[in-house]
Amino acid sequence: MLPQQRQEQIIRALRSDGAGGVKVLAERLGVSEATIRRDLEQLHEQGRLTRVYGGALAVDGHDEPFAEVSAVQAEEKDRIARRAAELVEDGQSVLLDIGTTALRLAHHLHGRRVTVVTSNLAVLEELQNDDAVELVLLGGFVRRSYRSVVGYLTEECLRQIHTDWLFLGTSGVRPDGRVMDSTLIEVPLKRAMIRAADKVVLLADGTKFPGHGIAKVCEPDELSIVVTEQAADPRTREQLAEAGVEVVLA
């Protein structure tokens, strides 16, 4: 059995039981406890479960509906998020977009002495108990399905602050380098975020290059850095580079 398959089995086991001990998992999957520990460590890094003494717990609450579809994509997104987190230096401030991409980035900011500003309620939950991170929450109307706040209050809050970095997710980047989104209500917010940050970083895995969306978020020249991966369409990457965007491969 491949390691990937085994890790998927672990996730499935946790989903059904809620928790699992190292010894039990080792027996059920026919590998040593050491291997299970290594698997649990990796899965914990990816935020797919919570490691506890003696085993692991299923990550509570919001199931990610697409997480099952592609474990590979999850890993790629995680690599991108980790690489992006390395851009931030201690003492700097970071503005985090809504969405799972920003959540993954937040995961890699644990223990860092940084200031995190966000409208992402999942990020709030992730960093709430981390004493190292200074947390600033944007106000607004709570959108349950997206675990975020939106609306004019959020924009008003954004007018009051300025950060070193903004990390943006996207639904797709068009071949000409334009950043698109599929949910209209978020576009004014993303625009306001771009205005509120010094350096704008776009996080996009290979499947977003090229990609489409109904609404234009910004032109390529408004971006400072794009963090993506090898798999991303070379022509789009070229377009971005021409617009003066630094393309970082994770």
Place this chain on the structure above:
Amino acid sequence: MLPQQRQEQIIRALRSDGAGGVKVLAERLGVSEATIRRDLEQLHEQGRLTRVYGGALAVDGHDEPFAEVSAVQAEEKDRIARRAAELVEDGQSVLLDIGTTALRLAHHLHGRRVTVVTSNLAVLEELQNDDAVELVLLGGFVRRSYRSVVGYLTEECLRQIHTDWLFLGTSGVRPDGRVMDSTLIEVPLKRAMIRAADKVVLLADGTKFPGHGIAKVCEPDELSIVVTEQAADPRTREQLAEAGVEVVLA
């Protein structure tokens, strides 16, 4: 079974029975009483239950982050919160202060078709999954120990909104009817809240009459209603009534 799983079982047992003895829990879960005591101690520190001699009590609502209060006071505060919730009619908007008092009130707003505006992160958690309640979150710096947001961002948000009701907690009401607080940083916020609401309701159990605090939040004539209980000091109640405040006994 993992320690975490066992502790979840304890919580579940308390939720169904309301209380549980150390000996009973030890037998049911198949561990020694010493282990149960250690579990109860940890859960008590997390505020997930109330430790009492011989066992533990369930806290009302769910995760109550800062539960240092006795079971008796909890019951009184709950009565006050329930009575206060009855003041609100469907379709109205409610501004909720930080603290456990407001959290209890939020608990009684479950299923009501109201709009709740708050800087209280515990309230956010409480009402996050309630589709009936429209939730608006105020922005600001996250204060972990108080589970709230504060700062100029919060005040700025408050300038943008107006609600039908404000429900205020307090550290004490002086004999002359002045509302006091012990944490200076919250005072400007409470003032801003008072400006942002039509009707101001103070929630105060008997132990707050009379009470003291470093900073003055407001004069009695800025209050519309005070919800309290029989045990409250009669002279203070008289002073409030003279200032035109309606005193409601829960």
Place this chain on the structure above:
DNA sequence: CTAAATATGAACGAGTTTGCGTGATAGCGT
């Protein structure tokens, strides 16, 4: 085919949890 990279299992010291014994403390009836 060889060499490098990766995955696995075993072993070991360090750290964590558990159960039990002891003396101290709280609740309760008289």
Place this chain on the structure above:
DNA sequence: ACGCTATCACGCAAACTCGTTCATATTTAG
């Protein structure tokens, strides 16, 4: 107030778990 009993906190030893290191097996690349 007094004593009885149940409960508690603390310390200790045993069992368990963890991360690391190292050797071996398997896969990948050249």
